[in-house]
Each structure stands twice: as C-alpha cells, then as structure tokens.
Amino acid sequence: MSLTLTLLATTAGLLVVFFWWVRRNNVAVYPAGRAPAQLRSLSTGCELGTALLAASTDTATSGTTGRQGGTATSPAPAKAPKRQKRHEGPSRRDFLRFGLLASMGGTLTAFAGASLGFLWPTLKGGFGARLDIGSEADIAAGIDEGGGHFEYPAGRSYIVAYDPAQDPNGVYAEITNGAPFMALYQKCVHLGCRVPWCAQSKWWECPCHGSQYNRWGEYQFGPAPRGLDRFALTIEEGRVIVDTSTVVTGPSRGSGAPLDQPPEGPHCTGA
Ligand code: FES
Structure with missing residues (x-):
C-alpha cells in the first residue's frame, strides 16, 4: 500500500x-x-x-525585418495599445x-x-520488537494452564517449558539464555500456516498439510523441511523478554534434535 x-x-x-x-x-x-x-x-x-x-x-x-521595413518606408499609424486582459488568480507558472x-x-x-x-511494530512494541510478555511466575502458570504451552498472540509466539537437562549438548542454550522457557514462532515452516497446539498428542500439528512437531517444535512428520523457527528469550529482572526482531531458524530434519517426546495421545491432524 x-x-x-x-x-x-x-x-x-x-x-x-x-x-x-x-x-x-x-x-x-x-x-x-x-x-x-x-x-x-x-x-x-x-x-x-x-x-x-x-x-x-x-x-x-x-x-525584425518587418519592424525595420516599417521604419524605412511608411511608418504605420500609431495604434492604441492593446488592452491587456486582466488575469485574475495565479499564473500558469x-x-x-x-x-x-x-x-x-x-x-x-x-x-x-x-x-x-x-518501523511501527518496533515503536509500538508489537511483533518485530523485544517484547515483555510477563513475569516469570505468570508465564510458568500460563504454561500449566495451557497444558504445556502459553500463547502470546501479539508476539506470534508460543512459550514452552525448557529443561536444559533434556538438552545435554546445549542445542538451544543460545536462545534460552538460562531461562526455563523456549519461544517458538507460530508460523509453519512449510507454507506459513499458523500451527496450533494439539491438546491430545501435545505436539504442534499443522492443519494445512499435516506437518507435525513435538513440544519443542522439532520436526516429526509431514512436508515441513525443518523444525519450527524460534526467538531468543531472556529473563530480565524477573520479566520474560522475547526478541521477535530476529527469527532463529529451527533445527533441520535429522539433525539429532534433543527432545525425545512420543505423542501423548491421538493426533489432531491425519497422521
Ligand atoms: S503449511 Fe503447515 S504443513 Fe503446509
């Protein structure tokens, strides 16, 4: 526009x-x-x-010649000067x-x-900015209430619990910064649909073409080329900050993503 x-x-x-x-x-x-x-x-x-x-x-x-000739031969009778049209308003120029x-x-x-x-999203604190999404206690309670996830629509993010003990190689250490949470981007990495939480399997299951990701957004099934993208998250003075200005690419298929989580119930999409 x-x-x-x-x-x-x-x-x-x-x-x-x-x-x-x-x-x-x-x-x-x-x-x-x-x-x-x-x-x-x-x-x-x-x-x-x-x-x-x-x-x-x-x-x-x-x-020029006409003027000279006129002077040399017969001077034309003086004409009364033409009345100039009075021009009202602005000129063309x-x-x-x-x-x-x-x-x-x-x-x-x-x-x-x-x-x-x-720049507006950054100025008003929407998606694309560093977002203060709540206190650490509030986010932990939100994850419990959501059965394993907390949704923050303004930041197009999902927050899930992160336990470094389940990530011994520190695959996500840089984006979790010691916090007990991880922030996932809601957008499916296949063709961009919003991926909802499946309360039965406790996986992310895309309704568009059936891609499935485990709780940490790691690829499990379907046409998606990798796991869900994510955002860096930090805790500053008890507040949870999600940096949505930079999208961190999700782990690729077969990269040895660390979370071992079989589906905990029936799937919400076809598989
Ligand atoms: S957009 Fe999600 S599987 Fe295609």
Whole structure:
C-alpha cells in the first residue's frame, strides 16, 4: 500500500515536471498521426530539430525585418495599445510551481508513511520488537494452564517449558539464555500456516498439510523441511523478554534434535 502511494506520488511528480518542461521550452506535443504535414514528412529527429530551429529563426528574422521595413518606408499609424486582459488568480507558472511542490510534498509524505509503517511494530512494541510478555511466575502458570504451552498472540509466539537437562549438548542454550522457557514462532515452516497446539498428542500439528512437531517444535512428520523457527528469550529482572526482531531458524530434519517426546495421545491432524 505504502509502496503504491510512493509510486503514484512519484509518477505524478514526474508528470508535472514533464509538462512544466514542455511549457517552458515551447515544445509542441502532437498526438500520434496529428502532427502538421511538414513535420510528418521529416524522417529523423535531426531533421525535425533542424526544421524547428529554422522555423523559429525565420520567425525572428521576419519580425525584425518587418519592424525595420516599417521604419524605412511608411511608418504605420500609431495604434492604441492593446488592452491587456486582466488575469485574475495565479499564473500558469505559479500553478506549475505549486504542482511541482505539491507532488514533491506528496512523495516525501508517502516515503515518511512507508518508513513509519515499517518501523511501527518496533515503536509500538508489537511483533518485530523485544517484547515483555510477563513475569516469570505468570508465564510458568500460563504454561500449566495451557497444558504445556502459553500463547502470546501479539508476539506470534508460543512459550514452552525448557529443561536444559533434556538438552545435554546445549542445542538451544543460545536462545534460552538460562531461562526455563523456549519461544517458538507460530508460523509453519512449510507454507506459513499458523500451527496450533494439539491438546491430545501435545505436539504442534499443522492443519494445512499435516506437518507435525513435538513440544519443542522439532520436526516429526509431514512436508515441513525443518523444525519450527524460534526467538531468543531472556529473563530480565524477573520479566520474560522475547526478541521477535530476529527469527532463529529451527533445527533441520535429522539433525539429532534433543527432545525425545512420543505423542501423548491421538493426533489432531491425519497422521
Ligand atoms: S503449511 Fe503447515 S504443513 Fe503446509
């Protein structure tokens, strides 16, 4: 949307500049096939330019000669000066200047709008920013209430319990930073559907094409190329902070993802 506005404003600006240039240089623009016959017969741009130049020179010369001839032979009777039409309102030049300034202003405004739209999530603390999602105690209680997960829609994240004892190689140490939680991105890594929690199996099961991930979002089944992506999470002064500005790629299939969790009940999707 913002890009469209920018393009429209830029196009309008270019058109105004073009017409201003045409008027300023007295260039005649003819629709296709409507040029005067003497111009149509000219085959090249050089001939056209030469003809236009010659025409303008002739006009200037004849004007001068006419004035001189008039002085030498018979002076024309003095004519009463023509009454100039009084022109109310802005001149054409002022109008074009105003149009140019307006289009530049429009372009700048559209650019500012696009930039603001891009930065807005960060400025207002939505997805794309570092989010304070609650106290450590509240998140732990939320995970219990959710039967193993806590959903934070504004951050498009799920929070699950993380036990470093189940991750002896520290595969997720960098994104959990010593916290007892891990933050998963809700978006399926296959084609981007939101992956819901299956309360029976306690896995993540995508309704679109059936990809399945265990509680830590590790790939189990289906067309997904890897486990769910995730976000870095830290605990700062008792508050749980999820950094949604950077998506951390999930573990690839067969990478020896550490959680050994068979489904704890029937699946919610086909498999
Ligand atoms: S989008 Fe989830 S399996 Fe295709």
